[in-house]
Amino acid sequence: MSENLLDVSGLMMRFGGLLAVDNVSLQVKPRQIHSIIGPNGAGKTTVFNCISGFYKPTGGEVHYRGKPIQGMSSNHISLQGLVRTFQHVRLFANMTVIENLLVAQHRHLNTNYFAGLVKTPSYRRRQREAMDRAEHWLRQVNLLEFANREAGNLSYGQQRRLEIARCMVTEPGLLMLDEPAAGLNPKETSELDQLIVRLRDEQDISVLLIEHDMGLVMGISDHITVINQGAPLANGTPEQIRENPEVIKAYLGES
Numbered sequence: 001m002s003e004n005l006l007d008v009s010g011l012m013m014r015f016g017g018l019l020a021v022d023n024v025s026l027q028v029k030p031r032q033i034h035s036i037i038g039p040n041g042a043g044k045t046t047v048f049n050c051i052s053g054f055y056k057p058t059g060g061e062v063h064y065r066g067k068p069i070q071g072m073s074s075n076h077i078s079l080q081g082l083v084r085t086f087q088h089v090r091l092f093a094n095m096t097v098i099e100n101l102l103v104a105q106h107r108h109l110n111t112n113y114f115a116g117l118v119k120t121p122s123y124r125r126r127q128r129e130a131m132d133r134a135e136h137w138l139r140q141v142n143l144l145e146f147a148n149r150e151a152g153n154l155s156y157g158q159q160r161r162l163e164i165a166r167c168m169v170t171e172p173g174l175l176m177l178d179e180p181a182a183g184l185n186p187k188e189t190s191e192l193d194q195l196i197v198r199l200r201d202e203q204d205i206s207v208l209l210i211e212h213d214m215g216l217v218m219g220i221s222d223h224i225t226v227i228n229q230g231a232p233l234a235n236g237t238p239e240q241i242r243e244n245p246e247v248i249k250a251y252l253g254e255s
C-alpha cells in the first residue's frame with residue numbers, strides 16, 4: 001500500500017470560464033500536519049471541497065488510504081475516515097454541546113430500527129460508547145463543563161473547538177480544517193495550535209490545514225503546499241517555504 005494517507009494528483013476544478021484549481025498535487029503522510037496556503041482566492045477551499053466530496057472535480061485523482069475517492073459523495077468520504085470543518089462554524093446551535101457530539105456519531109453507530117426499539121444489549125453498549133467518546137473529547141478540547149449548554153451560546157473559540165471534537169468523535173484518519181484560527185484571539189489561537197499538535201502526536205492522525213495565520217502555519221506544519229491563482233507554486237518544509245523567493249513574492253511579501 002502507498003505510504004501516503006492522502007494522495008491528490010493533477011486535481012482540476014473549473015467553474016464555467018474560471019479554472020479555480022489547475023493541476024494541484026499533494027501528498028499527506030500519516031501523522032503529519034500538512035498546510036495549504038496561498039493568497040485570497042487562490043483556490044484552497046475549492047481544493048478542500050474537491051477532496052471531501054462537496055465538489056466533483058473536473059479532473060485528477062484523489063486516493064485515501066490507497067483507494068480512489070474522487071467523485072464519491074461527501075457522506076461516503078466522511079465514513080471512510082476523512083472529515084472536515086468549514087470556514088464558518090456549522091454546529092447545531094440549538095442543541096447542547098453533548099447532543100452535537102452524539103448526533104455526529106449517529107451515522108457511525110450502525111443501529112437498526114428493531115435494535116433501537118427494544119434496546120438490545122448491543123444497542124445500549126453502542127450508545128454508552130458514543131457517550132464515553134463524547135465525554136472524552138469534551139475533556140480533550142476543554143469543554144466538559146459546558147456539556148449541557150446550548151452550542152450557540154458558546155464563545156466563538158469554544159465553538160471552533162467543539163467542531164474539532166465533533167470531527168474527532170467519528171475517529172477519523174484525516175482531519176481537514178478550513179481556517180480554524182479565523183476570528184480567534186491570540187490566547188484561543190495558541191490553544192488551538194496546541195490542540196492540533198496533540199491530535200497528531202497523541203491520536204496518530206494527520207491534519208490538512210488551510211490557514212492564513214502564518215505564525216500558526218509555520219509553527220506547527222510538517223509540510224506546506226502553496227497555491228497561487230489555482231496553480232501549485234511550491235511544496236516543502238516551513239523553512240523551505242519561508243525562504244522561497246516565489247512564495248515571498250506571491251504571498252508572504254504581501255503581508
Ligand SMILES: Nc1ncnc2c1ncn2[C@@H]1O[C@H](COP(=O)(O)OP(=O)(O)OP(=O)(O)O)[C@@H](O)[C@H]1O
Pocket residue numbers: 015018020038039040041042043044045046047
Ligand atoms: N461554487 C463556485 N462557483 C464559482 N466560482 C467559485 C466557486 N467556489 C469558488 N469559486 C471561485 O474559485 C476561486 C477560488 O476560490 P476559493 O474559495 O477556493 O479560494 P481560497 O484560496 O479558499 O480563498 P480564501 O483564502 O479567500 O478563502 C475564486 O475565484 C472563487 O470566486
